[in-house]
Amino acid sequence: MMLYLAKDKLDVFFEKASEKLNVYVPVDNTNGSAYRKWTPGTVVSKGLHTTKSAKDFFFPQTENLVEFKMSGKAIEIIDPRRETEDYAVFGVRACDVRSFGILDKVFLSDPVDTYYKNRREHGLILGLSCGRPAETCFCGTFGIDAAEPMADVDFTEADNGYYIKANTEKGEAFVASLGDIFEDRDAAPAEEAKAKTREVLKKLPLSNLTTDGFGGDKLDELFDAAGWADLSEACIGCGTCTFVCPTCQCYDIRDYDTGHGIKRFRCWDSCMFSDFTKMAHGNPRLTQKERFRQRFMHKLVYFPANNDGEYGCVGCGRCLASCPISMNIVKVMKKLAKEDSGK
Ligand code: SF4
Ligand code: SF4
Incomplete structure (x- = not known):
């Protein structure tokens, strides 16, 4: 019952x-x-x-x-x-x-x-x-x-x-x-x-997509994959994919001067933005390719490496529907898996 x-x-x-x-x-x-x-x-x-x-x-x-x-x-x-x-x-x-x-x-x-x-x-x-x-x-x-x-x-x-x-x-x-x-x-x-x-x-079109070839132990194979250059080429760094994503969690903390005090606030940030983690010495990721790679490596390699194999994506499909250049994690996974298997 x-x-x-x-x-x-x-x-x-x-x-x-x-x-x-x-x-x-x-x-x-x-x-x-x-x-x-x-x-x-x-x-x-x-x-x-x-x-x-x-x-x-x-x-x-x-x-x-x-x-x-x-x-x-x-x-x-x-x-x-x-x-x-x-x-x-x-x-x-x-x-x-x-x-x-x-x-x-x-x-x-x-x-x-x-x-x-x-x-x-x-x-x-x-x-x-x-x-x-x-x-x-x-x-x-x-x-x-x-x-x-x-x-x-x-x-x-x-x-x-x-x-x-x-x-x-x-x-x-x-x-x-x-x-x-x-x-x-x-x-x-x-x-x-x-x-x-x-x-x-x-019966869904993506029902056969697997995580084969990804995971916490794939750092060396995936970090230097040739596919990142093509995949990231058209990315305009708008950050839409990160803002609609349920698992993206980057944020920035800033101070706002009210004239008689300071309000310290945090707001969502995006690893896709060119000024993300910009510090006094500059930015650790200088090209969009590096920023793009960071987002997907985090979900498919770094996060599982630090969280008992759990991936940082839940397959909600929001980034598939919202990217202005129709780039998304599925395209990344398919291309890198193909490259990995030499097909
Ligand atoms: S499909 Fe994955 S990467 Fe894309 S928005 Fe959903 S959880 Fe984020
Ligand atoms: S939504 Fe598309 S174009 Fe915008 S940052 Fe994400 S991958 Fe790049």
Whole structure:
């Protein structure tokens, strides 16, 4: 048996959940879709996933870290953090759920990023299994099952409603707190829906893409691969791929002079930008080829080398859809794998 919520009760669910925490849902806009706080009347997007990933919830695009107020020779240090809100994010797909685990490895390992940690602890992830994966999806390449997001609570669409499964203690407590809003139903339709999703995934154009030839032990073979020159040639260094990517985590920290103090903030940065990590002595990566190589080597070699073989890509396909020159990680993998096998 499984818990079930009829589709026409979804608004009741959001309403009840909103009494306990802020609920964010994907909403269509002119650029695709983005998360918005649910209020009565909000229409939830039926699209596959949001244009930008959900990482902003834990790692916002910009945030103030600390402020310094000057008064004569006295300096007051102000922590701008307020009590983090409790919130839930609905409709997170399996690829994005996996990406949070990747970000955790970066931000929650020593030294722990307490800004990220606070938001992570206050957030509840409501996953949604993929009924209609896109042709750009290749989560399976990284061992992700689009039918089982493994979020705090998973929703599987079937039988004109959603079958619900809590995977964590936090998820169980949340589901239990909503009382009798759910029905108990036989789980068979949910299992059938998941099986259908897995069949669709097998037929996607990128279903045969593998990580063969990549991994933490491939530094020497891949770093000097001839293919980087061609692959990077047309890249304009716009950084779009890094900004839509759920696993990219580069940031910059800067000071803004307010006239009577300093606001220190951080904002997303991109290894694709020509001034990324520019220091007094200059920039360690002088050409776009080096910057381009860095992004993909990080996801396919450096990250797995330092994280028990886990890749830094979840196959969400966002970079396939958004690059202005149609370059992406799939093209990189295909070309380098071909080069490696001498074909
Ligand atoms: S590299 Fe591309 S496909 Fe991989 S997680 Fe980032 S945006 Fe998604
Ligand atoms: S989106 Fe495309 S052009 Fe822009 S930095 Fe990424 S690979 Fe280069």
